[in-house]
Amino acid sequence: MKDELIFPEKPFRTNGGVHPKHRKNTAATQSVIMPPPSHVTIPMSQHIGAPCTPCVKPGEHVLCGQLIGDSQAFVSSPIHASVSGTVKEIRDMLMPNGTRCAAVVIESDGLMQPVETQPPEITNPAQLSAAVRASGLVGLGGAGFPAAVKLTVPEGREIDTLIVNVAECEPFLTADHREVVENSWNVMSGVYAVKEILGIKRVIIGVEGNKPDAIEQLHNIAESETNDPNDEVRILKLKPSYPQGAEKILIQACTGRRVPPGKLPSDVGCIVMNVTSIAFLSQYMKTGMPLVSKRITVDGSAVKEPKNVIVPIGTSVSDVIEFCGGLAKDAHKYLYGGPMMGTTIIDPEMVVMKNTNGLLALDEKDAVPEHETECIRCGRCIDACPMSLSPLLIAKAVKRHDTQAMAKYDLMSCMECGCCAYTCPAKRNLVQTMRYGKMLLKEASKRS
Amino acid sequence: MENKLIVSSSPHIRSNRTTQKIMLDVIISLVPCIVAGAVIFGVRALAVVAFCTGACVLLEYLCRLVMKREQTVTDLSAAVTGILLGLTLPPTINLFLAFAGCVVAIVIVKQMFGGIGNNFVNPALTGRIVMLLSFPTQMTTWTLADGTTCATPLGGTTAGYKELFFGTTGGCIGETCAIAILLGLAYLLVRRVIKPIIPLCYLGTAALLSLILGQNVLFQLLSGELLFGAVFMATDYTTSPVTDKGKIIFAVGCGILTVLIRLYASLPEGVSYAIVLMNIMVPLIERVTVPKTFGIVKEAKKS
Numbered sequence: 193m194k195d196e197l198i199f200p201e202k203p204f205r206t207n208g209g210v211h212p213k214h215r216k217n218t219a220a221t222q223s224v225i226m227p228p229p230s231h232v233t234i235p236m237s238q239h240i241g242a243p244c245t246p247c248v249k250p251g252e253h254v255l256c257g258q259l260i261g262d263s264q265a266f267v268s269s270p271i272h273a274s275v276s277g278t279v280k281e282i283r284d285m286l287m288p289n290g291t292r293c294a295a296v297v298i299e300s301d302g303l304m305q306p307v308e309t310q311p312p313e314i315t316n317p318a319q320l321s322a323a324v325r326a327s328g329l330v331g332l333g334g335a336g337f338p339a340a341v342k343l344t345v346p347e348g349r350e351i352d353t354l355i356v357n358v359a360e361c362e363p364f365l366t367a368d369h370r371e372v373v374e375n376s377w378n379v380m381s382g383v384y385a386v387k388e389i390l391g392i393k394r395v396i397i398g399v400e401g402n403k404p405d406a407i408e409q410l411h412n413i414a415e416s417e418t419n420d421p422n423d424e425v426r427i428l429k430l431k432p433s434y435p436q437g438a439e440k441i442l443i444q445a446c447t448g449r450r451v452p453p454g455k456l457p458s459d460v461g462c463i464v465m466n467v468t469s470i471a472f473l474s475q476y477m478k479t480g481m482p483l484v485s486k487r488i489t490v491d492g493s494a495v496k497e498p499k500n501v502i503v504p505i506g507t508s509v510s511d512v513i514e515f516c517g518g519l520a521k522d523a524h525k526y527l528y529g530g531p532m533m534g535t536t537i538i539d540p541e542m543v544v545m546k547n548t549n550g551l552l553a554l555d556e557k558d559a560v561p562e563h564e565t566e567c568i569r570c571g572r573c574i575d576a577c578p579m580s581l582s583p584l585l586i587a588k589a590v591k592r593h594d595t596q597a598m599a600k601y602d603l604m605s606c607m608e609c610g611c612c613a614y615t616c617p618a619k620r621n622l623v624q625t626m627r628y629g630k631m632l633l634k635e636a637s638k639r640s
Numbered sequence: 641m642e643n644k645l646i647v648s649s650s651p652h653i654r655s656n657r658t659t660q661k662i663m664l665d666v667i668i669s670l671v672p673c674i675v676a677g678a679v680i681f682g683v684r685a686l687a688v689v690a691f692c693t694g695a696c697v698l699l700e701y702l703c704r705l706v707m708k709r710e711q712t713v714t715d716l717s718a719a720v721t722g723i724l725l726g727l728t729l730p731p732t733i734n735l736f737l738a739f740a741g742c743v744v745a746i747v748i749v750k751q752m753f754g755g756i757g758n759n760f761v762n763p764a765l766t767g768r769i770v771m772l773l774s775f776p777t778q779m780t781t782w783t784l785a786d787g788t789t790c791a792t793p794l795g796g797t798t799a800g801y802k803e804l805f806f807g808t809t810g811g812c813i814g815e816t817c818a819i820a821i822l823l824g825l826a827y828l829l830v831r832r833v834i835k836p837i838i839p840l841c842y843l844g845t846a847a848l849l850s851l852i853l854g855q856n857v858l859f860q861l862l863s864g865e866l867l868f869g870a871v872f873m874a875t876d877y878t879t880s881p882v883t884d885k886g887k888i889i890f891a892v893g894c895g896i897l898t899v900l901i902r903l904y905a906s907l908p909e910g911v912s913y914a915i916v917l918m919n920i921m922v923p924l925i926e927r928v929t930v931p932k933t934f935g936i937v938k939e940a941k942k943s
Contacts (some may be wrong), residue, residue, distance in 0.1 A: 201692050207934060212653055212655075251821055260730050275752075363653065427695040427933075440934065442934070450934060450935040451935055451936040452936060453933050453936065455935070523645070524645065525645060525646045525647075525652065526645060527652060531650075531651060531652040531653040532651045532652075532653065533650050533651070534649060534650055534652060535650065536645070536646070536647045536648060536652075537645070538645065538647055540645075541647075552790070554652070558652075558653075558700070559646045559652075560646065561646070561648045562654055564757060565659055565712070565715065565756075566660055566712075566754075566756050566758070567757045568662075568756060568757045568877050568878060569757055569877045569878045569882055570662070570877040570882075571877070571882035571883065572657075574882055574883060574931065577926070577931055578934065579710070579934040580931045580932060580933055580934045581931070581933060582882065582883065582930060582931060584882060585882070587928070600930070601930060602933045605933045605934070608650070609653030610650050613650075613651050613654070614651050614653065614654055614655055615655050615657070616654070616655075617657040617659045617661070617662055618659050618757075619654055619656075619658070621649055623649050623650055623651065624649035627649065
């Protein structure tokens, strides 16, 4: 790339951002493994891209880790059984984003009998991509982008930096943090493996400063000369600020490079991987066991015993909550993920998926949205926007359905991080407005 | 699980700041000016401010009632407008005239254009300007607490820096005491209600232009409405640009217009007119100061 490969002493300055209370209540508690529930419902679309087609039939006996859904499409990711047991039915299921997709319901036999697996042979990037695809790995940070696609470097593009995302800037969530603290060796061996196979010269592990134990553990491993003889892997302590873990922001904080609108990290020579993804990959390389469980943070004002739980994928939200001691008070809102970008769960029978990293149950006080009042044009949303957009001007354009103005203010660069709405003293529902505006823009471009 | 689950768009947490808290901060920042006005000009001055505040709140309440819109008096913005208007009036002003100013500010300028956030000029300043044009004599009769009539420093009377600083000269209730205004500014900055951009650029431009035109810079800064206007009037959220770049252009424009009106127009003071004129320019300023999206700057440099 253009700039020299240096390791910054301090993170580069980033734009905007907000500072919600961390509320990392579960940061110091050891994760617990949840026993298999009576049944799991595994949706065939847990990733960005083409949904999978089920390849098992009702009545069939499956083992934990067995392939139950696959697709031929490039941007897709296969689905595996998360428990051993019998396929009860294949049914239609409502997804958090309002769409519907097929789901395989497996009645667990309670044995968690694993399918026979072998560690994959990986010596070159093509084998890595193939193995990652077979493992069913998607971006575990939340986006759910198939990891194999991300790791397939387009021809003619040089990747010089791997950034490992341990920012975990969402309030409440500590799943990545616990991953590092409980499995730091696993994380680092995954880092070394990916670095070696892809021939990457610089690895920056970005950790927010509110996780000193994670920083220390990673640092101890990375510092040792036997592990990292050329000193090509370093830990960078990031300022705790939201959205520090957003891909473009993290790249800027770690390298000073700015990903232009509509471009990808690989356009500036970077690959960003979530730490849990790396840790899983490392485990997969050793065992060949595909992605069947996920560590999630269960927290929120209505949960009795907040903790990190390792849950079989497809376990229903109500089963997980019950495992955490049930509800302390009535839950008025359930969330997938953190409170800044999380999606509301319409029905507690919805399930934990590959990219779920948290489940929050909120009591009435936390759940009821605040009353929206008129915009006073204070400009705080502009200061808070990490993309340097002008949310209040966009919102005005959306209100009058002015797609030209929406395009002029670059609405499509909005990543819906929620900083604008968080900081707004008038409590405007700016993110909702942005989403509506994007829909209008897409419709307009279809018409023309 | 009997209760219905709430489904809403992210984010699901919000900051503690509300419009009401911001307005309350503005009111607190105005307290030194109110106190200074009462000390310098007597209880009558305090009564004017209280009257304007009450009138504005009442008018806002009635407007929302008549228009069948959601009630907004509790956001305290009408109270702020009332205090600001009261502080920019002479202490001896007839209360009927003051009421007329409140009607212009709240009913015409603010509510007829849609209420908080939608007015395109500063309500308090516009109310004051209408009064100034309609009742020029009453609006420019200056008296001190002891009842003696005097002129304002800009109107030709001599005043030392000490008098200007403590505000013991003729002038509007809240505008003469520089120390009180600076205290208010400090509070607004500490509480992050406003950024320093507008006051700094406004005062800086006025100082620089005064210097170039051979004026006494300190006298120009401390006399008249300049300090009060730069701190409390030009920084009004609704009627100033939302971007930092826009704020600079706006404030520089205010500074230039103020000095030009003071020196070359047939008026002794130009702050109100300067700010309202620049208020009208805000949509145009915002059109040319749209911030560049993250990532665009560097790309342009490379190519």
